[in-house]
Amino acid sequence: MFNSKLSRRRFLGNFAFTSAAIATGTGSWVIRPDWANAAEGPIKLGIATDLTGSLGYAGSADANVARMVVKEINDAGGLLGRPIELLIEDTASNESVAVGNVRKLIQRDKVDVVIGAITSSMRNAIKDVIVARGKTLYIYPQLYEGKECTPNLFCTGPTPAQQCDEFIPWLIKNGGKRFALPSANYVWPHTLNVYARKVIESNGGEVIFEEYYPLDQIEFSSTVSRIISNKVDVVFTTVIPPGVGPFFKQLYEAGFLKNGGRLSCVYYDENTLNLNQADEIEGLASCLDYFKALTSEDPVSAKIQAAYDKQFPGTFLFAAGSAATGTYRGLKLWEAAVKEAGKVDRDSVAAALDHAKIAEGPGGPAEMVPGKHHCKMKMYTAVSKGGNYDIVARSAGLVDPKEC
Amino acid sequence: MDTLFIALFEILSFGAIVVLVVLGLGIIASMMGIFNFAQGEFVLLGAYITYLVHSAGLPVAVGMVAAPFAVGALGLVLERLVVRRFYAAPIVAMLGTYALGLIIRESVRGLIGGLYISVPEPIGGSITIGTLHFATWRFVIVIITALVMAGSYALLAYTSFGLRIRASLENPSLARASGISTGMIYGVTFAFGAALAGLAGALIVPVFSLFADLGIRFLIQGFVAVMVGGVGSFAGPVAGASVIGTLNAALPWVMAPVIADVLVFVLAIIFIKFRPQGLVSGRGV
Numbered sequence: 001m002f003n004s005k006l007s008r009r010r011f012l013g014n015f016a017f018t019s020a021a022i023a024t025g026t027g028s029w030v031i032r033p034d035w036a037n038a039a040e041g042p043i044k045l046g047i048a049t050d051l052t053g054s055l056g057y058a059g060s061a062d063a064n065v066a067r068m069v070v071k072e073i074n075d076a077g078g079l080l081g082r083p084i085e086l087l088i089e090d091t092a093s094n095e096s097v098a099v100g101n102v103r104k105l106i107q108r109d110k111v112d113v114v115i116g117a118i119t120s121s122m123r124n125a126i127k128d129v130i131v132a133r134g135k136t137l138y139i140y141p142q143l144y145e146g147k148e149c150t151p152n153l154f155c156t157g158p159t160p161a162q163q164c165d166e167f168i169p170w171l172i173k174n175g176g177k178r179f180a181l182p183s184a185n186y187v188w189p190h191t192l193n194v195y196a197r198k199v200i201e202s203n204g205g206e207v208i209f210e211e212y213y214p215l216d217q218i219e220f221s222s223t224v225s226r227i228i229s230n231k232v233d234v235v236f237t238t239v240i241p242p243g244v245g246p247f248f249k250q251l252y253e254a255g256f257l258k259n260g261g262r263l264s265c266v267y268y269d270e271n272t273l274n275l276n277q278a279d280e281i282e283g284l285a286s287c288l289d290y291f292k293a294l295t296s297e298d299p300v301s302a303k304i305q306a307a308y309d310k311q312f313p314g315t316f317l318f319a320a321g322s323a324a325t326g327t328y329r330g331l332k333l334w335e336a337a338v339k340e341a342g343k344v345d346r347d348s349v350a351a352a353l354d355h356a357k358i359a360e361g362p363g364g365p366a367e368m369v370p371g372k373h374h375c376k377m378k379m380y381t382a383v384s385k386g387g388n389y390d391i392v393a394r395s396a397g398l399v400d401p402k403e404c
Numbered sequence: 405m406d407t408l409f410i411a412l413f414e415i416l417s418f419g420a421i422v423v424l425v426v427l428g429l430g431i432i433a434s435m436m437g438i439f440n441f442a443q444g445e446f447v448l449l450g451a452y453i454t455y456l457v458h459s460a461g462l463p464v465a466v467g468m469v470a471a472p473f474a475v476g477a478l479g480l481v482l483e484r485l486v487v488r489r490f491y492a493a494p495i496v497a498m499l500g501t502y503a504l505g506l507i508i509r510e511s512v513r514g515l516i517g518g519l520y521i522s523v524p525e526p527i528g529g530s531i532t533i534g535t536l537h538f539a540t541w542r543f544v545i546v547i548i549t550a551l552v553m554a555g556s557y558a559l560l561a562y563t564s565f566g567l568r569i570r571a572s573l574e575n576p577s578l579a580r581a582s583g584i585s586t587g588m589i590y591g592v593t594f595a596f597g598a599a600l601a602g603l604a605g606a607l608i609v610p611v612f613s614l615f616a617d618l619g620i621r622f623l624i625q626g627f628v629a630v631m632v633g634g635v636g637s638f639a640g641p642v643a644g645a646s647v648i649g650t651l652n653a654a655l656p657w658v659m660a661p662v663i664a665d666v667l668v669f670v671l672a673i674i675f676i677k678f679r680p681q682g683l684v685s686g687r688g689v
Contacts, residue, residue, distance in 0.1 A: 053518075057518040057519050211660070212660070214661065214662055216617070216621050221414030222661070225407055242612065242618070245520055245613040249611070253538075314517075
């Protein structure tokens with residue numbers, strides 16, 4: 001089949017086809033509101049998230065949250081009397097694909113704000129396209145390692161301080177003093193562990209070992225053996241899927257839970273519960289800004305959760321670890337900022353967003369800390385029990401992100 | 405002492421898993437001269453079928469029995485439709501099978517919604533000896549691997565079907581002249597290799613959980629194993645797989661896992677440099 005010579009006609013044909021494909025784009029689609037009565041046209045909201053690839057389950061949930069919130073705003077009459085036009089681009093869990101697609105949002109669609117990205121590497125890849133060269137406002141919704149202080153970039157997910165300051169003392173009280181930090185080898189675990197180690201040691205605990213693994217490692221026998229033989233009380237892990245499921249399973253099989261050990265993992269939410277059989281992670285503790293279990297005590301959370309489940313039944317859950325709650329918070333804070341500013345240009349909205357507040361959100365109210373680009377929010381500690389979470393501790397008020 | 409026992413058991417069980425995965429790949433590479441880049445996805449399919457059967461409410465064991473037959477049948481169809489066109493051009497065959505693998509992988513990713521799903525083992529729990537715990541299912545995998553290996557060897561070495569496979573590999577035109585339908589033999593061999601991958605996927609899914617990229621890591625390890633072991637015989641890839649599996653499981657006990665991960669490949673490259681024909685050279689069983 002490779003014998004046929006490439007003729008000039010064929011080359012030109014292929015060339016034309018390829019350029020047409022590049023020009024029109026492959027992975028984008030646009031949701032336009034049915035009405036557009038405002039003279040200025042719609043406000044353009046860009047979502048750039050991982051709809052496909054390894055993080056597709058999380059990004060799809062984030063896109064669903066955006067669809068839900070935008071629909072609510074448009075049904076209530078829009079923002080500043082203008083409808084919101086939602087433009088969703090796929091970042092495909094792949095930074096090089098992402099940059100091209102995000103550029104479409106900025107250059108072709110000229111969006112007024114971009115919300116999205118899940119991993120820190122994705123944020124770093126697209127933030128320059130959005131904030132520096134694109135001169136557009138950017139909101140990053142995922143829990144992460146902190147230290148992102150770029151102007152016009154706002155973070156609405158939990159930081160290490162929010163996830164560790166109350167959680168680690170709880171772990172020491174309800175698990176023990178001997179910690180192991182098995183981790184995936186990339187920026188978030190490295191930076192989070194520096195902070196976690198500080199909190200562990202200042203609360204009288206000790207770190208028995210801190211170890212990093214390739215991201216696709218799924219065999220952890222040597223680690224499990226070290227944990228058992230060193231009599232570790234608490235495994236505070238940042239190993240990510242696909243490794244984390246097999247890791248917990250091996251720990252369970254080695255008798256870690258039977259001996260009274262405590263598992264903990266700060267990105268564990270309702271999505272990740274399915275990685276293991278329920279008894280393999282019984283008692284696993286996590287600390288996030290929202291758990292579905294809150295719906296029984298917080299009517300606002302219950303309302304949001306019910307609205308989401310009604311519109312998007314299926315596998316993409318409204319969960320904190322996949323940035324869905326951060327996306328909700330980001331959208332609502334941005335809405336509040338636009339309302340206050342009365343216009344949509346970047347500087348005015350950023351100035352208003354700097355101190356924006358929302359009274360109602362998943363898990364409770366939230367407010368930006370002025371000048372800090374990060375968000376105060378309530379934090380909850382939950383423990384897995386029979387395949388669900390039980391809330392066992394709550395922050396007294398809004399927890400400070402302690403960033404920038 | 406305790407740790408030594410556990411280490412030996414874990415290394416043995418992971419070595420068995422790698423052997424199981426590489427077996428099908430090795431048979432296709434050795435007996436047909438094709439590097440099947442879709443082999444990892446056949447493993448994934450075996451895992452996916454087990455999950456499907458489990459989610460339909462049937463016992464997991466039923467899925468594990470069904471998986472090799474279903475994947476083998478699919479392998480036969482793919483060989484008849486696609487792969488047989490590539491025997492004359494092994495490089496194109498790599499691309500072709502890679503494309504097949506990509507299609508399978510992304511389809512499964514779509515079907516499971518990109519999630520990571522746990523599948524329970526038919527025989528769970530662990531065997532406790534004193535203070536030591538050994539996972540029961542890993543024991544079962546070691547035993548099944550040994551049985552499958554012995555069975556495959558017997559099939560290739562002692563049956564007339566095995567003889568025909570080897571004849572078709574060594575001298576296709578003479579085999580055809582002697583009345584062997586080499587096309588049929590190739591089809592069945594490919595299906596057999598695929599079925600072994602399906603079985604491997606079914607057996608390992610309780611250990612590693614189901615996710616779309618399950619096959620990829622094993623595919624790369626599998627190729628290294630085949631290179632180290634040597635193409636052309638049945639014993640070569642199996643020997644290579646034991647070495648690679650053992651190294652993979654053993655090195656993290658003595659050094660940082662990130663370094664161990666790379667070191668396996670470095671050692672393999674050095675080895676192939678000095679012994680390009682692999683551990684077991686020559687053709688045959």
